[in-house]
Amino acid sequence: MKRLLASLLALALAGCASVAPYQRGYLARPGMSFEESAAMAKTMEKVFVAKEAASGSASVGGSGCGCN
């Protein structure tokens, strides 16, 4: 797991260029966001969590559910 993490980090950082603010027009587009429609993402996450054993997202501190 540690090796996987280090590899991913190295991959991410090695493949990147330092992008200046004036070059970030495309990065600001709605489809490029990692948190688009956060409320809907939470709703859908609950739908899947209630039917699967796995859980976990890019945030913590959300409440749980009985989901029986």
Place this chain on the structure above:
Amino acid sequence: MAAIDSLLKAAFALPILAIPARAGAVEAGEVGMSVLGYKEQGLMKVTEPVAWGWMQFGDGWEVRANVAVDIVTGASPELVTNVTGKPVQVVTGASVEDRRTLWDVKVAKRIGEATIGVSGARSDEHDYLSKAFGLEAKYDLDDRNTTLTAAYGRLKDRVRSHDDPTLDEPRDTDEYLLGIAQVLSPVAAVQSTLQWSRGDGYYNDPYKHTRTFYPDGGVPAFAVDTRPSHRDSLAWITRYRHHFPASAGTLQLEYRYYRDDWGIRAHTFEVGWHQPVGERWTLRPALRYYTQSQADFYTPVIPQPQPAILSSDQRLATFGGLSPSLRAQLQLDDRWRVEGTIGYIENASRLRLGGGGSEAFVTLRAYYGIVGVSRSF
């Protein structure tokens, strides 16, 4: 209508969004309402109206809030029995209605290149209460090409039961998160997050049981759902975005690896394509694939001798799932947007990656739809 009424009452009980708005200090924000409808074939139905909002104001402050009401009707399988020779799920209870109210609020402040956030959440239903808080710190590096995130969350839950008024057990969970988001190029970015949690307390499902008949015709065995009182889990989530200027479309990829000390291993893949159509429309088709291996103590048939810990809950079994979806958004003007999503979920033994899905797994088929409206300001 009763659900909408409950939702509006709950929303008005959260003045946190109104304070900066009244002070006239809002720089940007958005509020919206949506309704999720979810229907399983033959089993339960969920309706969930949601109200949400976020706003940026003052000197680097941001507030986010969501409030939702879950209305669950229908029935959930409660008993797994092999009285017919093969283990089958049986719905023994009458159709019920259960209502859950949930809200969460997050307040964050930007200080230089750092952002510090605090969140609180609560989920209330007849047989389950969950309270949570979270702390989050983000730090931007390299002219905001890199963002590091560290977070901690704590959940304090109480598990109760419609069937047993004496049941009132705690379950506490600590959650930790480390993440990095990295701009790769003017058209690509990646985010990778490691989340792990440690939980202690009551994990049994108070409504699930197993009854097993043996070939020798002896006394059938009966077991209530009994799970370990501890659960450690790890999730690694990686998201990739790549924009294609020629078509104005964006490829969205997500992969999650999950493992826990119950023996479960799971992989989730999602691919989506975000495509503007004309000046006002956006379409996003997506496909999600999920596969998991079973918990060590999952069994649809009670073995002999009977172990202390066992569960026949098929959500702990070996299976896979496929879920296609399509979202459409229409920007009505500068402020108003409407959107709708339809999706289908099929979880089945045969969909497990590499085969070997649990024989007793009953295929789940469900449809869902979401409609919403939002206003930005």
